[in-house]
Amino acid sequence: MVDVGKRAGVSAMTVSRALKGNASIAEPTRRRIMEAVEALGYVLDQSAGSLSSGKTGFIAAIIPSINNSNFSETARGITEALADTDLQLLLGYTEYRIDREEQLIESMLRRRPEGIILTGGAHTDRARSMLLASGIPVVETWDMPESPIDQVVGFSNTDAMDLLVTTLADKGYRKFGFIGGETSLDTRGAQRRLGFAKALGRFDLPFDRQIATGVPPITMKQGGHAISELLQRWPDTEVAVCVSDLLAFGALMECSRQGCVVPRDIAIAGFGDYEIAAICDPGITTINVDCYGIGATAARSLLSAIGRQPTEDRPNRITPTHFHVVQRDSA
Amino acid sequence: MVDVGKRAGVSAMTVSRALKGNASIAEPTRRRIMEAVEALGYVLDQSAGSLSSGKTGFIAAIIPSINNSNFSETARGITEALADTDLQLLLGYTEYRIDREEQLIESMLRRRPEGIILTGGAHTDRARSMLLASGIPVVETWDMPESPIDQVVGFSNTDAMDLLVTTLADKGYRKFGFIGGETSLDTRGAQRRLGFAKALGRFDLPFDRQIATGVPPITMKQGGHAISELLQRWPDTEVAVCVSDLLAFGALMECSRQGCVVPRDIAIAGFGDYEIAAICDPGITTINVDCYGIGATAARSLLSAIGRQPTEDRPNRITPTHFHVVQRDSA
DNA sequence: CTGTTAGCGCGTTCAC
DNA sequence: GTGAACGCGCTAACAG
Numbered sequence: 001m002v003d004v005g006k007r008a009g010v011s012a013m014t015v016s017r018a019l020k021g022n023a024s025i026a027e028p029t030r031r032r033i034m035e036a037v038e039a040l041g042y043v044l045d046q047s048a049g050s051l052s053s054g055k056t057g058f059i060a061a062i063i064p065s066i067n068n069s070n071f072s073e074t075a076r077g078i079t080e081a082l083a084d085t086d087l088q089l090l091l092g093y094t095e096y097r098i099d100r101e102e103q104l105i106e107s108m109l110r111r112r113p114e115g116i117i118l119t120g121g122a123h124t125d126r127a128r129s130m131l132l133a134s135g136i137p138v139v140e141t142w143d144m145p146e147s148p149i150d151q152v153v154g155f156s157n158t159d160a161m162d163l164l165v166t167t168l169a170d171k172g173y174r175k176f177g178f179i180g181g182e183t184s185l186d187t188r189g190a191q192r193r194l195g196f197a198k199a200l201g202r203f204d205l206p207f208d209r210q211i212a213t214g215v216p217p218i219t220m221k222q223g224g225h226a227i228s229e230l231l232q233r234w235p236d237t238e239v240a241v242c243v244s245d246l247l248a249f250g251a252l253m254e255c256s257r258q259g260c261v262v263p264r265d266i267a268i269a270g271f272g273d274y275e276i277a278a279i280c281d282p283g284i285t286t287i288n289v290d291c292y293g294i295g296a297t298a299a300r301s302l303l304s305a306i307g308r309q310p311t312e313d314r315p316n317r318i319t320p321t322h323f324h325v326v327q328r329d330s331a
Numbered sequence: 332m333v334d335v336g337k338r339a340g341v342s343a344m345t346v347s348r349a350l351k352g353n354a355s356i357a358e359p360t361r362r363r364i365m366e367a368v369e370a371l372g373y374v375l376d377q378s379a380g381s382l383s384s385g386k387t388g389f390i391a392a393i394i395p396s397i398n399n400s401n402f403s404e405t406a407r408g409i410t411e412a413l414a415d416t417d418l419q420l421l422l423g424y425t426e427y428r429i430d431r432e433e434q435l436i437e438s439m440l441r442r443r444p445e446g447i448i449l450t451g452g453a454h455t456d457r458a459r460s461m462l463l464a465s466g467i468p469v470v471e472t473w474d475m476p477e478s479p480i481d482q483v484v485g486f487s488n489t490d491a492m493d494l495l496v497t498t499l500a501d502k503g504y505r506k507f508g509f510i511g512g513e514t515s516l517d518t519r520g521a522q523r524r525l526g527f528a529k530a531l532g533r534f535d536l537p538f539d540r541q542i543a544t545g546v547p548p549i550t551m552k553q554g555g556h557a558i559s560e561l562l563q564r565w566p567d568t569e570v571a572v573c574v575s576d577l578l579a580f581g582a583l584m585e586c587s588r589q590g591c592v593v594p595r596d597i598a599i600a601g602f603g604d605y606e607i608a609a610i611c612d613p614g615i616t617t618i619n620v621d622c623y624g625i626g627a628t629a630a631r632s633l634l635s636a637i638g639r640q641p642t643e644d645r646p647n648r649i650t651p652t653h654f655h656v657v658q659r660d661s662a
Numbered sequence: 663c664t665g666t667t668a669g670c671g672c673g674t675t676c677a678c
Numbered sequence: 679g680t681g682a683a684c685g686c687g688c689t690a691a692c693a694g
Contacts, residue, residue, distance in 0.1 A: 001687065011665050016689060026663060041464030046441040047387055048687035050378045051670050066422075067403040075397055079424075088438055091397075091422050093410075107419055110377040133372025220610040249610070256612040276607070279551040279580070281587040332671070342681050347673065357679060379671035382686050666693075671686105678681080 001045075007036035019044055050112070059302060060090045060113035061295075062104055064120075065217050070244075070272045070291045071119065074141065077295025078117060085308060087114070094119075096185055096216035102127040109134050115302035117295075121145025121152075122187045137305035139298045142188065144320070151305065153298040153319045155289060157188045160323045161195030164269060164287050165241060167325045169203045173239040173267065176200055177209040179226040179251065180243035186216045189243045192271060196241055209234045218243065223250025227268075228258075237266060239331050245270035245277040248284050252330065267331035283328030294321050332376075338367035350375055381443070390633060391421045391444035393435055395451075396548050401575075401603045401622045402450065405472065408626025409448060416639060418445070425450075427516055427547035433458040440465050446633035448626075452476025452483075453518045468636035470629045473519065475651070482636065484629040484650045486620060488519045491654045492526030495600060495618050496572060498656045500534045504570040504598065507531055508540040510557040510582065511574035517547045520574045523602060527572055540565045549574065554581020559589075562597065569598060570662055576601035576608040579615050583661065598662035614659030625652050 005012045010029060017023035018033040025033075036042075050056040061078055063071040071093075079089055090113060092104040102124045108116065115136055121143040123131075131138050131149055138150040145152060165176065176196070183190035193210070200207040211230050213222040223242060227250075230240055242248035248270030255262050262268055262282055270277055273288035297319055303309035336343045341360060348354035349364040356364075367373075381387040392409055394402040402424075410420055421444060423435040433455045439447065446467055452474040454462075462469050462480055469481040476483060496507065507527070514521035524541070531538040542561050544553040554573060558581075561571055573579035579601030586593050593599055593613055601608055604619035628650055634640035 012687085013666080013689080014664060017664085020689090024663065029663080041460060043437060043440045043461060043465065045443060045687055047378050047381045047443055048670095049689065051382050051672085052687075052689040054670070054689095056378055066397060066406055067400050069398050072398040072403065088442075089423075092420075106374060109374045111419075112376060112378055129372055130374060134374065220606055224610070249607075253610050253612045275551055276580075279555070279584050280611075281584045343672080344681060345679085347671095348680085351673090355679065360679080376671060379686095380673065382688085383671075383673040385673090385686075664694085667691090668689105670689090673686090674684085676681105676683090678679105 001042070004033065004036045004040055004042050007040065008032040056112045056114060057087055058090045058111050058113040059087050059115050059117070059299070060092070060108040060111070061117040062092045062094060062101060062108070062119060064094050064096045066091075066093045068217065069274055070289075073291035074119075074295035074298075077292040077297075078299040079295075081296045081299035081303070085303065087303075087308070098122060098124055105130055114306050115139070117141060117298045117302065118149075119143075120187055121148065123149075137302055139301055141294050141298050143191075144318075148318065151298075151301050151317050151319070153294055153301060153321060155321050155323050156195075157191035158195035158198065160287050160289065161192040161241075161271065162199040163195075163323070164271070164325055165196055165199035166202075167327075168239055168241070168267075168269060168285075168331060169199065169205065171331075173331070174205060175209070175234070175236055175238040176205065176207065177211070177230045177234060177237040177240045178207070178243075179211045179213065179223065179230060179240055179247055181218045181222075182212055182215050186218070186243075189216070189218075192243050209237060213247075218247055220246050220250035220253075223247035223252075224254035227251035227254050227266075231260075231266065239263075239267040239269060241269045243271055245272045245274040245284055245286050248286070248330070249276050249280055252280060252282075252284065262330050269331040273326055277326070277328065282330045285328045285331040286326050287323055288326050289323045290321055297321065332373070335364065335367045335371055335373050338371065339363040387443045387445060388418055389421045389442050389444040390418050390446050390448070390630070391423070391439040391442070392448040393423045393425060393432060393439070393450060395425050395427045397422075397424045399548065400605055401620070404622035405450075405626035405629075408623040408628075409630040410626075412627045412630035412634070416634065418634075418639070429453060429455055436461055445637050446470070448472060448629045448633065449480075450474075451518055452479065454480075468633055470632055472625050472629050474522075475649075479649070482629075482632050482648050482650070484625055484632060484652060486652050486654050487526075488522035489526035489529065491618050491620065492523040492572075492602065493530040494526075494654070495602070495656055496527050496530035497533075498658075499570055499572070499598075499600060499616075499662060500530065500536065502662075504662070505536060506540070506565070506567055506569040507536065507538065508542070508561045508565060508568040508571045509538070509574075510542045510544065510554065510561060510571055510578055512549045512553075513543050513546050517549070517574075520547070520549075523574050540568060544578075549578055551577050551581035551584075554578035554583075555585035558582035558585050558597075558599075562591075570594075570600060571597060572600045574602055576603045576605040576615055576617050579617070579661070580607050580611055583611060583613075583615065593661050600662040604657055608657070608659065613661045616659045616662040617657050618654055619657050620654045621652055628652065
């Protein structure tokens, strides 16, 4: 930067101001500086700038998996909301492991992000205390935690699944099966399972037809195995409710292979409203949870919290996001 | 850090050494320091550390879309390869826009990454010169560029598609259709289209049955529209070759809705070997391109280049990655 | 509008 | 095995 200054005949300070753009610089000076910058191929060193200014320009976000379009949509929402700012997204993924989340939080905190967005409300104690000690705003998403760390932008997975099952029961289904993963690792899955039981409980229907199929990430393939197992153990099941559309799709295809017609022989429902749910034949009845909106809203909340946003409306600590049933042909 | 030192009765310097772990510290001292760190919830400030040491600990990677499992697998490969190092991934996505790539490269270069991984070989001139000026190792992936910037880990999209089409022609198909996107934006798609024409040219078969369906990201839905258009314009088409499995799947489902049986009435082939290609019914014949391996190899090449890896074998500037046809029932 | 001074929080280097 | 001085490249604050 000093070199650039020399070449343009000004001090490093003036170069800094010209590059930031928000200070007043004489037009000719500015032009000379820009030319020097071009000629030297100079790019600002933000690590040094952050140290000096105390602002790193980072927002950290942690999602369970990068390879799941529900969560990557949330990441897209965050990115878009940050587009007009000079903030940069530091993205990490946990592969659904809470211990990896803790590591990730620590390594991100080392970069001194100005805010952090998490997925879910389940964290290790150490993670919680590091976040608290950091003093930066935190947004938990995709959940309605009982004891939030700071802000929340999400929905109750239990309520959402409850709504879906209630809708199906209202349509006349009585013999429900549930296909999910090992609950220990997939906290959102566990909550959905709870919603399944809760809804059926209200209808005085049994909710013991449950298949647990491996640890997250849950794959389409597991859906195929699970539906076979479900139908083998309880052949008269009327509807299989899956913890995600990916599982539902795998189940659907397995049925197709076995010559079992959906929804005539068995109905199938999913969760998440992935692209595939709308495209496959029959389309999958599911819950849409506005993944993109969760990310965009979480990012905007963070921006208000760090005073980078005109704070149109006072950001609530808890922002519930919308979800709704999408009726298609599979159930 | 000074505070931690005070609490433990040592200088900040000793704290720094204790936290890095590679220096020799008396065990009792070390324990006192660690206790103080815990008590204060202290987390190292890496921006300051980088400035001082000249190492930021960042590796930058840019992919077209986070919401495409081929590319997110590559990102996973990179992450895994970095797992045993103290390097952190700075991930960005361009939404398939070369101008966004340029912006992204600039904002990443500001963070002074120690290496950078790009997708594809098409970049703006300014992007190229910034990368060159930065002096850091660059790896281009998912392509075989004619004039590489530095290292390359990838394959020829043209050759891969050529192989697929040749395989299909060998099986007896003669009337080929092609479904892709607007070539201007999707460079890899354009190369695949070229491979399609090249292979058919060798067989003296016509390659004019081509549908272009919108700009990337190409969705499953577009596959449905495209196959309808293809069959309307050229009803006797025997096989529809799609630029990606997502398109192929959309086409497959549209056929299913129209009561058109695959592969009896029309065969369909894809590209990328996405999870869905193996699960759907019928399974999609496609090209597997080892997405994960591309990422892992690219990251390892970078590690050697920056001397963070024992450089087992001299990293070649050009590392071709493997691809192969996966035969399933759709074609 | 532009320059000067000081210091961000660490790691490097050298001394003890 | 530990401490002190110094500087990384930049920007905040204050002059002029």
